[in-house]
Amino acid sequence: MRSFINVDDIGDLNIAVKEALELKSNRFGYKHLGENKTLLMVFFNSSLRTRLSTQKAAMNLGMNVIVLDVNQGAWKLETERGVVMDGDKSEHLLEAIPVMGSYCDVIGVRSFARFENKADDYEEKILHQFIKYSGKPVFAMETATVHPLQAFADLITIEEFKKVERPKVVLTWAPHPKALPQAVPNSFAQWMNAAEYDFVITHPEGYELDPKFSGNAHIEYNQDKALAEADFVYAKNWSAYTDPNYGKILSKDMSWTVTTEKMSLTNNAHFMHCLPVRRNMIVSDDVIESERSLVIPEAANREISAQVVLKRILESL
Ligand code: CP
Secondary structure (H helix, E strand, O other), X not given: OOEEOOHHHHOOHHHHHHHHHHHHOOOOOOHHHHOOOEEEEEEOOOOOHHHHHHHHHHHHOOOEEEEEEOOOOOOOEEOOOOOOOOOOOOEEHHHHHHHHHOOOOEEEEEOOOOOOOHHHHHOOHHHHHHHHHXXXXXXXXXXXXXXXXXXXXXXXXXXHHOOOOOOEEEEEEOOOOOOOOOHHHHHHHHHHHHHOOEEEEEXXXXXXXXXXXXXXXXXXXXXXXHHOOOOEEEEEOOOOOOOOOOXXXXXXXXXXXXXXXXXXXXXXXXXXXXXXXOEOOOEOHHHHOOOOEOHHHHHHHHHHHHHHHHHHHHHHO
């Protein structure tokens, strides 16, 4: 595997989940693969889970790990070509990337949507510069439009907890005080469609995702209707994707918060969220603390999804 960005990169999902569950019960069985290999994790944005789980996964595989927080201690990076660099940015990404590539064998990149230019975000300009100029396999640790390590962990979690072959999975928008990217819902939708679950997306009008990701999912604007008979409820906020409102907040309607009353409409559904989560905006205290909440096992599975991806990359070196 040379890159991990979209669901297609992982191949057959049944095989990938089987491999994940095997690795989960034998985390240190492939330690030889990472011997004398170095993972560089480059963060343009904050992280708790991605940083810790990916580092742990790499250590399980015997790798060395370097973490670079671009905004803390590195030179401020220019990303646009043609700019006269007479401002506060001292180094260009086009030199920085091959330099980074010279110190490692695999690169993980976290670079969120900037909401300055929709085309730049959706063309994944920064990620593709890493792929083009680093000379090393590159995987997404949440980029402008996707968060595949999260979606893979979500899939593993659903497979572990589902009681029927084809569960009803509902992705629901929920309110948030800040404009958030579409990366998590995009990848979640892409992976749920690929898993061929009974998949429904519910959100207020104006929050439609890029059809490239929402695919054939059933879109239901009435959240109560969408939640009926759900086996899994995945809450997430995102900002508008469609023009002319790209990156904007269109609603902070608190009636979309996932509460015990909302969960009572479901088939005793499990609650899911990628974390970090704003309590009593996205989800009420009692729902996230309930025995049906999967937020902690879901986060724990981030180590496993990262380990499958790194293992496959190491096997291809
Ligand atoms: N879910 C997730 O990616 O968490 P972090 O932003 O803390 O890495």
